[in-house]
Amino acid sequence: MNAQRLQLIVNGLVLTPGAPAAAALDILVQDGRIRELLPRGTPAPADAELIDAHDRLIVPGLVNAHTHAHGGLGKGAVGDRLPLEVFLTGSAALNGSRTRDDKYLSAQLSAVEMVRKGCTAAYDLFVEFPLPSVEGMNAVASAYQDVGMRAVIAPMIADRTLYQAYPGLIESLPKDLGDSARRAATAPYAETLRACREIFDDWSFDRDQIRPALGPTIPMHCSDEFLGGCRELADEFGLGIQTHLAESATQAVMAKQRYGKSLTAHLADLGLLNARFSGAHAIWIDGDDMRRLADAGASVAHNPLSNLRLGSGVAAVREMLDCGLAVGIGTDAANTSDTQNMFEASRLAAYLSRIRGPQYQDWVSAEESFTLATAGSARVLGFADQLGAIVPGAFADLVLLDLAHINYVPLRDALLQLVNGENGSAIDAVMVGGRFILRGGKLLTIDEEKLRRDAESARDRLDGANAEARRIAHSLEHWVGEFCVAHGCRHQGPHRHLRTERDLSSQKSSQ
Ligand SMILES: [Zn+2]
Structure with missing residues (x-):
């Protein structure tokens, strides 16, 4: 039998969600989990490894x-x-022609960026064409494992293309483009579900570190039969389901047209909403939808960076919290938010709430934002009370920030300075399960120079291989854009864009 491994992290300043302020505490870690928080200077158990965190602010990953x-x-x-x-429209051009090694490499790039910016666990919806595969999912899981992060990884799947999802879209295109959009197809859903089952049957990774889930990408892109199949598979394997829920005004409008009700109501009627369900973005949902999600124990992943980058709108986070809906914070992909920086996402979650109105008591506070980006997101991942907090029983997934960094000079209020000022540049060390994966600013798990070389060469090869797909995507952009603006503008119900007088008058003239 293995001896217990004890570590004592001493002399640090500990900040955890829910605590009134950073506190001088030592952290006793046993076998990768936090066993106890001790007053600074408590004598160490004789066999504990001592880790000096002098001048460090310690926060949960x-x-x-x-x-x-x-x-x-x-x-x-x-x-x-x-x-x-x-x-x-550019999805095939962005993600096509990828080998197993490319899938591994892409996941590793994403994971390294997250670790370097203070994130230790992620919910990842990963796409493969034409079908999810054991090889591809294992490549992504291995990439996370090799970097040393935790992850929930879901094959991102659909049985309708964008052109099949939106009634009238194909007809709105010029004939040649409409014909090529008509030829695009996804795999039949039974085949996709069979591929997912194979992945779940084959899963060999430690589920405390890397676990699978299901990602029906966008509800409109999935037939009811397919969504029902996802629900059954998730129930059978006890897995989470995450989908992009009402991310755009166009989705909300098209859903009403197709289903005669909101997307959330449609998912509720199909039996998908439960404590293992999370909706990413959830911008274009109303109070009834929020209550449906909250009552089912479901959660929402708020992605302020991506929502701003794609102009999707401002999610009503305060209303979600008020009705007891669980909310976490995400970055979305590095190609829709251009960064995997959870510090920036957290700051934006707080700041973005402030352009919704002058009622400053309704703004998301720094403390709330810190909680959402840690314990809140842990709940979305299905790791509630295990991640995102420095408390006994939680995994020792910790980020150590250098208090001598200019971000904290002078140090007055660690929480405010963290949420409002940190961008990852003060990170000194990152620990996952009691193991340092980054220390002294150096990533200890993989060779970052090789990562760069591999990425540069993959870029050249893939950009060449996807040139034709890119050309087609460019030729569609204008038409798809026009269709979606015209439909999105018809949204009835709570609005999530800040609309100018010009927007409102052009909407009136188009009606
Ligand atoms: Zn996404």
Whole structure:
């Protein structure tokens, strides 16, 4: 039998969600989990390894409630000023032609960026064409494992293309483009579900570190039969389901047209909402939808970076919290938010709430934002009370920030300075399960120079291989954009864009 491994992290300043302020505490870690918080200077158990955290602020590793491993290799490939649906027209151009090694590499790029920016666990919806595969999912899981992060990884799946999802879209395109959009197809859903089952049957990773889930990508892109199949599979294997829920106004409008009710109501009627369900973005939902989600014990991943980048709108986080809905914070992929920086996402979650109105008591506070990005996201990942807090029983997933860094000079209020000022540049060390994966600013688990060389060469090869798909995507952009603006503007109900007088008058003239 193995002897217990004890570590005592001494002399640090500990900040955990829910605590009134940072406190001078020592952290006793046993076999990768926090056993006890002790007053600073408590004598160490004789066999404990001592870790000196003098001049360090210790916070729980941030938890990313929504990202995509395939985005790592897509950095810089997404044009400026693209709304969601226009971005989606480029999906094949962005993610096509990838080998097993490319999938591993993309996930590793994403994971390294997260660790370097203070994140230790992520919910990852990963896409493969034409079908999810054991090989591809294992590549992504291995990438996270090799970097040393925790992850929940869901094959991102659909049985309708964008053109099949939105009635009238194909007809709105010029004939040649409409014909090519008509030819695009997804795999039949039974085949996709069979591939997912194979992945779950084969799962060999430690589920405390890396566990699978299911990611029906966007409800409109999935038939009811397919969503029902996802629900059954998730129930059978006890897995989470995450989907992009009402991310754009167009989705909300098209859903009403197709189902005669909101997307959330549609998912509720299909029996998908439960404590293992999370909706990413959830911008275009109303109070009834929020209550449906809250009553089912479901959760939401709020992605302020991506929501701003794609102009999707401002999610009503205060209303969600008021009705008891669990909320976490995510970055979304590196190709839709251009960074995997959870510090920036947390800051934006707080600041973005402040352009919704002058009622400052309704703004998301720094303390709330810190809680959402740690314990809140842990709940979305299905790791409630295990991650995102420095408390007995939780995993010792910790970030040590250098208090001599200019961000904290002078140090007055660690929480405010962390949420409002930190961007990851003060990170000195990152620990996952009691093991340092980054220390003294150096990543200890993988060779970052090799990572760069591999990424540069993959970029050249993939950009060449996907040139034709990119050309087609560009030719569709204008038409898809026009269709979605016209439909999105018809949204009835609570609005999530700040609309100018010009927007309102052009909407009136188009009606
Ligand atoms: Zn996403």
